[in-house]
Amino acid sequence: MEKIRRNKKYICIFLFPALAVYLCFEVIPVIMSIYFSFHEWPGIQSVPLEFVGLDNFVNLFQNPVFLKSLQNVLIYAAISVVLQVPIGFALGFLVHKFMHFKRFFKASFFIPMILSVSAVSLLWNFIYFPTDKGILNTILIHLGLENMTQQWLVNPDTALIALIAVSTWTSVGYYMIICLAGLTAVPESIIEAGEIDGATGLKKIGYLYIPMLWDSVKMSVIMVITGVLKIFDTVYILTPSGGTDNSTIVPALLMYNEAYRYGHYGTGSAIATVIFVLSAVVSVASLKLMNRRESVEY
Amino acid sequence: MNRAKKRYSIGHIIGFIVFLAIAVINVYPLVFSIFCSLKGNLEIFESFVSLPKEFRYENYITAWNVGNIGRYFLNTIILAAGTIILTGVFGAMASYILSKFHFKIKSGIYLLFISGMMIPIQAVLIPLSYVFGKFGMMNNYGMLILLYSAFCFPMTVLILTGFMNSIPTELEEAMIIDGAGIHQVFFRMIMPLSMPGIISASIFNFIQVWNNLLFPLIFITDKEKGTISMGLLSFFGEYSTDYSASMAGICLTTIPVIIAYVLFQDRIENGLMSGAVKG
Numbered sequence A: 001m002e003k004i005r006r007n008k009k010y011i012c013i014f015l016f017p018a019l020a021v022y023l024c025f026e027v028i029p030v031i032m033s034i035y036f037s038f039h040e041w042p043g044i045q046s047v048p049l050e051f052v053g054l055d056n057f058v059n060l061f062q063n064p065v066f067l068k069s070l071q072n073v074l075i076y077a078a079i080s081v082v083l084q085v086p087i088g089f090a091l092g093f094l095v096h097k098f099m100h101f102k103r104f105f106k107a108s109f110f111i112p113m114i115l116s117v118s119a120v121s122l123l124w125n126f127i128y129f130p131t132d133k134g135i136l137n138t139i140l141i142h143l144g145l146e147n148m149t150q151q152w153l154v155n156p157d158t159a160l161i162a163l164i165a166v167s168t169w170t171s172v173g174y175y176m177i178i179c180l181a182g183l184t185a186v187p188e189s190i191i192e193a194g195e196i197d198g199a200t201g202l203k204k205i206g207y208l209y210i211p212m213l214w215d216s217v218k219m220s221v222i223m224v225i226t227g228v229l230k231i232f233d234t235v236y237i238l239t240p241s242g243g244t245d246n247s248t249i250v251p252a253l254l255m256y257n258e259a260y261r262y263g264h265y266g267t268g269s270a271i272a273t274v275i276f277v278l279s280a281v282v283s284v285a286s287l288k289l290m291n292r293r294e295s296v297e298y
Numbered sequence B: 001m002n003r004a005k006k007r008y009s010i011g012h013i014i015g016f017i018v019f020l021a022i023a024v025i026n027v028y029p030l031v032f033s034i035f036c037s038l039k040g041n042l043e044i045f046e047s048f049v050s051l052p053k054e055f056r057y058e059n060y061i062t063a064w065n066v067g068n069i070g071r072y073f074l075n076t077i078i079l080a081a082g083t084i085i086l087t088g089v090f091g092a093m094a095s096y097i098l099s100k101f102h103f104k105i106k107s108g109i110y111l112l113f114i115s116g117m118m119i120p121i122q123a124v125l126i127p128l129s130y131v132f133g134k135f136g137m138m139n140n141y142g143m144l145i146l147l148y149s150a151f152c153f154p155m156t157v158l159i160l161t162g163f164m165n166s167i168p169t170e171l172e173e174a175m176i177i178d179g180a181g182i183h184q185v186f187f188r189m190i191m192p193l194s195m196p197g198i199i200s201a202s203i204f205n206f207i208q209v210w211n212n213l214l215f216p217l218i219f220i221t222d223k224e225k226g227t228i229s230m231g232l233l234s235f236f237g238e239y240s241t242d243y244s245a246s247m248a249g250i251c252l253t254t255i256p257v258i259i260a261y262v263l264f265q266d267r268i269e270n271g272l273m274s275g276a277v278k279g
Helices: A008-036 A055-062 A064-097 A102-114 A116-128 A135-142 A159-184 A188-196 A199-212 A214-229 A233-238 A249-263 A264-297 B010-037 B043-046 B058-066 B067-098 B106-118 B122-134 B139-165 B169-177 B182-193 B195-211 B214-219 B228-238 B243-263 B267-278
Strands: none
Touching: A008 A135, A008 A188, A008 A264, A008 B067, A008 B106, A008 B139, A008 B182, A055 A264, A064 A159, A064 A249, A064 B010, A102 A159, A102 B010, A102 B169, A102 B195, A102 B267, A116 A135, A116 A159, A116 A233, A116 B228, A116 B243, A159 A214, A159 A233, A159 B267, A188 A199, A188 B267, A199 A214, A199 B169, A214 B010, A233 A249, A233 A264, A249 A264, A249 B122, A264 B106, A264 B122, B010 B067, B010 B228, B043 B058, B043 B169, B043 B243, B058 B067, B058 B106, B058 B243, B067 B182, B067 B195, B067 B228, B067 B243, B106 B139, B122 B139, B122 B214, B139 B195, B169 B182, B182 B195, B195 B228, B195 B267, B214 B228, B243 B267
């Protein structure tokens, strides 16, 4: 038996298809992308790549639009973490607590996540419609808040937060599910022991559930951040050119526009490399940072 | 502790109502889109909250015929099905080896697969459009399925190796002693036993393909081969003044998903949870 488990022939045959596809379509292209980022290429097959060294990166970090996109994506990520994880977990606790209509509640928070991003974004386009006929503006007028009506996606002060609201609407359901998954693993006996020791309400959540769910919280935070760093769809559909004064430009959109609109494939690759490095660094760093709390012993 | 019999207090009821209100607000955009899809264009702008005065089903016919939604739907299903089958079979094969076999670079290969979750899809676009363009592979569904699969393998391998680790080795050993080869063990025993895991992974992968906008945007130039996310966008672009038809188009793509979700709610939630727990 042990001999079979070390049989090289089987190992190779079974591993080969998945590994080959994965290497050819994901790993090698990433390496190629890094290689591309040191070259300039106009997107025409007959024109060869031209080596330019670090020029693409130097230009990139001197480009105010790119710096703005980095700033936007960091704001986007920070606000998303602060909104999505607590809201998602709060909903998870509530769904866990209420015995009635559980399926309805779960569905109502979760459905936005499985709808296609284009459908969701186009829908929100109507909500943010810039005239006073837009849904959000209509609601504000009915509430007597006329002076708060906005051209939500046009006004550079509100555009980014409007996009964050869409992302939050779509993804809180996922963090609710992660919270629920974590809650099923929390042993009832520990909670009851805490209750006997006098833990109630918020104390129970703060001192019992949160430490027990710390792994789920950790994972959610990393998923929000890595998700936001590569955000493209929502931003592209709602503000295709990156908004007024680049108020909603994000690196992925800038990359798409540079490469596929203006034919600056080298610059595009450099941006792609930055996104890749950034999300790798952030994932590792946030894991390290949050591991510190893991010393909580039960 | 008699928690089950605890009576609901006023606080509970207020909490429940607040929670219900949040849920209703959350669902409102979906209800709104269905209302609007049945209204006339002018009616939409009279009031957003009202029920349609008369049901205008012709909006749906416009969206279906002009927007070609049916075609895009079918295309997306083909791509998703291909991806699910490919990742299911190949992913299970690789996971089986990574879970049950012993060799030197095993943990290295596992890590290679898992770290793929950190790779954003933007990182592969430019090199792939270079290669696809060079070898005339644009609009090629075979290539696209391979591409989608590559991005689905990390999560699939993560879920399935976790799942297969819990299958006792004695079962395999008994089959091998009875004279079965490894391929028989895999297809007759490991695959059927891992089905719940494979289904979970497939649900995850389906959502990936269904939602992906960038790949079709770049690698499909032939409109007839477009996917739903892309088709909806171009329909919206061309018919940007016909709001009711646009809304009908949106509904045509969201309603089947909602129905599927309601029918398979537990399966889908468990599928996504298993991705969540083992992550």
